[in-house]
Structures are given as structure tokens and as C-alpha cells.
Amino acid sequence: QLQLVESGGGLVQPGGSLRLSCAASRFTLNYYAIAWFRQAPGKEREGVSCISRSGGSTNYADSVKGRFTISRDNAKSTVYLQMNSLKPEDTAVYYCAADPFLGPSSCSTNYEYNYWGQGTQVTVSS
Numbered sequence: 001q002l003q004l005v006e007s008g009g010g011l012v013q014p015g016g017s018l019r020l021s022c023a024a025s026r027f028t029l030n031y032y033a034i035a036w037f038r039q040a041p042g043k044e045r046e047g048v049s050c051i052s053r054s055g056g057s058t059n060y061a062d063s064v065k066g067r068f069t070i071s072r073d074n075a076k077s078t079v080y081l082q083m084n085s086l087k088p089e090d091t092a093v094y095y096c097a098a099d100p101f102l103g104p105s106s107c108s109t110n111y112e113y114n115y116w117g118q119g120t121q122v123t124v125s126s
């Protein structure tokens with residue numbers, strides 16, 4: 001069973017940056033498309049970004065385009081979400097999710113991912 005672990009969340013001031021990491025225990029992430037989702041209190045879960053197995057395809061929600069960057073380091077079996085110019089509305093629990101069945105150059109946040117992490121809290125506040 002693939003287990004995902006997110007890290008890198010915390011409290012940051014508006015305009016600041018954080019880098020989230022998603023890693024797997026006991027298995028490599030290299031064979032999985034990875035997506036980041038977030039859920040704020042009282043709101044529905046929102047797809048933030050995704051990256052294909054090959055790393056060649058990425059997608060972003062309109063709300064984070066130009067501010068967030070997803071990447072993967074297959075040598076380290078880790079996926080990152082670099083978040084810059086953070087806004088209070090980015091405050092949420094961020095989850096990474098993985099799926100082995102999407103094509104090597106495909107990813108989507110409008111998809112039912114098989115594996116999920118426990119989430120990491122991101123709070124943007126002054």
C-alpha cells in the first residue's frame with residue numbers, strides 16, 4: 001500500500017513562500033502521476049496542480065497560475081509544490097495524491113486518485 005507523506009506546511013505572511021514536499025514510504029513515486037489538492041474550512045476540496053509521471057505535463061488551477069510551481073525529482077522520489085506570493089485565501093490543508101494508471105504524459109486534478117496523504121496545514125496570515 002502506497003503511503004504518502006506531505007511536509008513543508010506552516011505559517012507564513014502574505015507575499016511569502018513555502019515549498020511543500022510529497023514523498024512515499026517504502027515505494028517510489030516515479031510510476032505515479034501526482035496531484036496537489038487543498039481544502040479550506042467550510043469549503044470543498046480544490047485541485048491545485050498536478051504533474052505527469054514523466055514530469056513533462058503539468059496543470060494548475062487558475063487561482064494559483066503564475067504563483068505555484070509543481071516539480072518532481074525522481075532521483076529523490078519526491079514531488080514539490082513551490083508556492084510564492086502567498087495570499088490569505090491560500091490558507092488550507094494541502095494534500096498530495098497519487099495514481100499509477102494515468103498515462104506517462106497525463107495528469108488531471110479532475111480525477112479520482114487512488115492514494116492520498118494526511119495533509120499539511122498552510123496558513124497565510126499577518
